[in-house]
Amino acid sequence: MSPLRPRPDQPARRPVLPERPALEGLEEKWSVRWEQAGTYHFDRTAPREAVFAIDTPPPTVSGSLHVGHVFSYTHADTIARYQRMQGREVFYPIGWDDNGLPTERRVQNYFGVRCDPSITEDSGPPDRAGRRGSEPPVPVSRPTFVALCHQLTAEDEGAFEALFRRLGLSVDWRHTYTTISDRAVRASQRAFLRLLRSGHAYSTEAPTLWDVDFQTAVSQAELEERPLPGAYHRLRFPLLGPADRPLPLSPPDPAGPAVEIETTRPELLAACVALVCHPDDPRYQPLVGQLVATPLFGVPVPVVAHPLADPEKGSGIAMVCTFGDTTDVVWWRELALPTRTLVGRDGRLQPAPFGSPGWESLDPAGAQRAYAELQGRRPEAARRRIAELLAEAGYLVGEPRPITHPVKFYERGERPLEIVSSRQWYVRTLPLRQRLLERGRELRWHPPHMRHRYEAWVEGLSSDWNISRQRFFGVPFPVWYPLDDEGQPDHDHPLVPPEEALPVDPSVDTPPGYRPEQRGRPGGFVGDPDVMDTWATSSLTPQIAGGWEDDPELFGRVFPMHLRPQAHEIIRTWLFSTVVRAELEHRSLPWSDVAISGWVLDPDRKKMSKSKGNVVTPLDLLERLGTDAVRYWAASGRPGVDTAFDEAQMKVGRRLAIKVLNASRFALGRLADEGAETLPGPEAVRHPLDLAMLAELGEVVREATAAFEAFDYARALERTEAFFWRFCDDYLELVKARAYGEPGATTPDPEASRSARAALGLALSILLRLLAPFQPFVTEEVWSWWHDQDASIHRAPWPRLEELPVAAREASAADGQGTLALASWVLGAIRRAKTDARRSMRSPVAQAVVRHRPEALAALDPALADLREAGAVLELRTEALPDGQEPAVAVELAELSEP
Template sequence: LMVCTFGDAMDVEWWKTSGLALKQLIGRDGRLLPATIGEAPFESVDAVAAQRAHDEVAGIYVSKAKTRIAGLLAEDGSLPGWDGAALVGEPSPTDQMVKYYEKGDRALEFVPTRQWFVKILEHKEALLAQGDKIQWHPAHMKTRYSHWVEGLNQDWCISRQRYFGVPFPVWYMIGPDGEPDFSQPIYAYKASLPVDPLTDTPPGYADEQRDVPRGFTAEPDVMDTWATSSLTPQIQSHWGTNEARHASLFPMDIRPQAHDIIRTWAFYTIVKAWMHSGEIPWYHVILSGWILDPDRKKMSKSKGNVVTPDDLLVEFSSDAVRYWAARARLGTDTTFDPGVFKVGKRLSTKVFNASRFVFLQLEAAVGEGEMPGVESITDPLDLALVERMRVVIDQATLAFESFDYATALQVVEESFWSFCDHYLELVKLRSYAEDDSPGKRSAVATLSLALRAYLRLLAPFVPFVTEEVWSWRFATGDQPSVHTSRWPGVAEVEAVPRPDHGETYAAAVEVLTAIRGAKTQAQKSLRWPVAKLEIIGTANHRDALAPVLEDVLRAGNVDADVVAVSDGPSPDGQRFTVVVELAAEMPEESKS
């Protein structure tokens, strides 16, 4: 035997499955309701005494009723068939797990009310099958959907007792006794929708008949948020008003949302699409995480730990804020870290400055003339860079096609920094050359091709600076904006030959980095001469370096006659052992 109020959903489930009578003694205002003791469901072995006791607590709040009930139980004769009082000693408090209103300090009480429901418990298998038809990104998030459907224990309650919301277009007839007849609802005609039953009248009635006997009364409830937002795909496709448009847009391609509302927004949208048309609402759902504060707590307006973006936009730029957002991986919570905004701002600045540097070289090389085409790319270093571009374009495209924009950003960003820090230094002097040599034309064509590709690859992440730079030289009649230009593809460089060795670019970067590192460690300028340069590596690595060694020496300010390349084992994690001996002093002619 268990005598209690409804403490949780399990209590309600036990009550329903056991077929027990409902003895509702608490009203919606928190006061105890009147009851007729001795009549079902309030049977009693001493109805008179029980009625007398109940009348003393009826109409008062639960907290006060508890105190009065304890007093009644302490009186003699309070337990039929027992001498003395039913309560022996002083009552003592007990600890129990109860639910509280999120903005209150009192325990909740369950009160039965009339609600609107959509049957979903009998459709679990069908809803699981619908979930299987959708691509989830990241894939493991589908488990949350499946677990939610499998664990459903009640139908979907779509009604709420609020002021704002979409009303139910329903009225009820009122009988001669002034009570509404809920068994005979009056529904609004489809052609008259939308209607508000609190202000509009049902068919065949006049407003004077509202809330009077033999008249009508309005359904006061409004729809749950998810009951309406679950129709967002159909609303956008103009379902019911433009069937041609709906057929072309539904199911939609993607739903972007956070992982915490898989069980609500995603689930109910799937429910509605299946129930209305037997379809899935979209082919893909991409799931983001939360934004966490420095204490690793979810940022929330109710917690007061949110940050509005206005100051961030001013301090770091719009591009930097978008960069920060794009760094967040799908399904993963992201900490609010000002350091990432700084990295984004630094990237935007680098795009601007590096592009200006490239355009200055292009201007010096061809002026307003026609840029050399990809067929001019013949130098081994340039071929090696184009080969890296092929890989970057493929990886970024594949990541975007998988909706993994964070990986796309990582791949493009790492490659762009290498382009700026290494390739521009390696090719600079060759592109500066005054003679119109094949090497210069190859460098200029490669710079133009690479920058055009990087601007388009970076445009989704830093859209404003890439648009500005694009307008300087690349904007044309058919491609006026970087955001309407075609996404880069490896077909653009199909005419460029493959390099003879796959590690040529990496070999050049490694040796140049060693030379520059030695100068930096010695606190010398990068123009400081090198007295001796020894490069030791395996035959395979030496073969990779040989075609670009001239570019490396030129960028490192090293004379060819002080270089020795010899055979030897490669150190762990490197291709070469590089020994750099700097000159004792700067020659007079170099100082100027």
């Protein structure tokens, strides 16, 4: 807990106070000074033991700025500031996530363009001003498109940086990175090449979840299920008998013996490769091993058994198509079924050559006729048409039965995902599961229960991590393929560059051993056209920010990092993938602690979203209420807990900041009264009331420190704030007269005055530092009133109990019977009496009698003089009370005297 590194001492000087302190303008003033002074600069010479490194989320800059950013980034910032004040060198970089689909989409909409890689030359980007919403997008070349992406992300990043500076984040802006920068590309490609070499990355042609609009593969982590209306179609499959019997030569009879199945995707009937039932299902056991014919198409398919077939669902026997859903993929793989690809990458039904090998049919001509009605249609349209055809031919039993069922979508997509076969790059995560679970248990989670989300995800992994995307604005795979004599790529023997050559763009650069003119020629080479999934890059943020391989000295000091702050909805993506990469590359955790923030909900407890129109622009809030006010609200949200957006709570924070200004002005004014150069130190605090106040403050320091050590910023704030208000409402009022040391005071006593002033100075110093992580602007402002110009409160040491006078440290926990608590109680009684009589607080009290137990009266005794002043009590007496009687204060107001 003691400072690990020496730090410039920050001696207090005689305060210089402003006439009328205000919050307005503090953000501009101090963010400029901090930048000039390098207040938050990371000292890269600090030894590793002194470093506290934070792996800050790089926000998606193409997304919108919203209060959620303000919320969660403030949480991390309070911890960063606490650690810095504890003497640790805080490595607090920030990045912008600018690569990938979100940016592409924003660029498409913003400029009205679409990327067409087949265009090799164009005249550059179209004039943005000429764009009309109704006009079709202008096709542009890939280089032009990428240039537009860079241009727009640069603008967006400026807006984010302005917001985060305004928010007072104590990041080191010299360590900013972006996920599309050369540094990030190099790190991503290097890590990929190493995975490739170690066998943890591989490419294969496999059924892949595919978004037909974005024309790209989608990973398990990007899936989302949405309820969609559908319908069960009950179809008759004519029985053909055992597989070893010769097939009939004529089309099956729709009215003959048949087995009935139910399906929500009849349009995939032509891709049916089997029927599947549960192995223990007595109804269908006899059929296993027999053949049936697909309706309309007359394709003989076997009946097979597999435990995933649900006897409760539909008729208890299902058709397997290549591919209707992920279960089909499992059946296809585990039962070694053939492939009949139907859905193309554009989402339309492609030609099906019935009668040719792989498409054998009992009635090729009829099959062709039927399929001609479907070919080229999208699944929804084909579904309607085939239902009609099936009904006409007598294969449809009854009417389709409408249902609502969950359908898989790409989380950003608008149409259901299809499953197509394509070549993709994967990282082997499945064999890693056990190891990843162990890592998850090593990691310290705040709050702890968030670990369950990670475990559930790891345990539920069903496929390796697909990291390739068929997009444009991303990190290219640093891979080429040799072309054989027919110009076909050899995917099994990829060509890779040496690490020193990174970053590379295989669509521009030439692989080692080849000449540029060999590109695309037989015997030459071709570049891998894909880019990496965004998560494949952002899973390396600790490495990218920490200078992995580029800056080994820095990396050795900051990695593994200490804290990953993030929101809970990206545990399965960002957190998970970062753990995977650190494990594979470094055999370690990427960080020791993870702090999960909740969401910001609107006042109706719904997640804030643009579509609901309930999004508040954060900049407006910060300008209207002040940064410290908004940060106060954010810091009030407990770790991991969803929190309602609440402007009233921000106003409370604003009141707190204003109170800090005014209370400071009072306390420091009294300190200044002490005279020229001799500011009294802690040893000058002698008065029991002052010592009692400091003793309570010591308890607050203890609790706030413990809370911060547990990453519970909200508790630290709550304890500090509660004490601060009591300090202002009661203690300041009680010592006011004594601190002024006015000659008119009932009991002028220079040493008692000096004690009050010293206590005010010490308490204020500690309180300001306790509040500094939450309200960095107002606390810095007040700090500057009585500290040298180059001394920032944000580099001042976190309060320690050793700062308190010994007598305050030794004061026992007073449990409501301490001098301050008793004095507050008496003061409250006096106030109540005046309020009941509708008198001003200044109106005099003729007589007040405190009745309490003797020990309590003894503790109260030193505060009686202060109470007389604070309550304007002419005569204040105490009377001992026998045990068992209720303590009380009898207050008798003075007669109103007409002026």
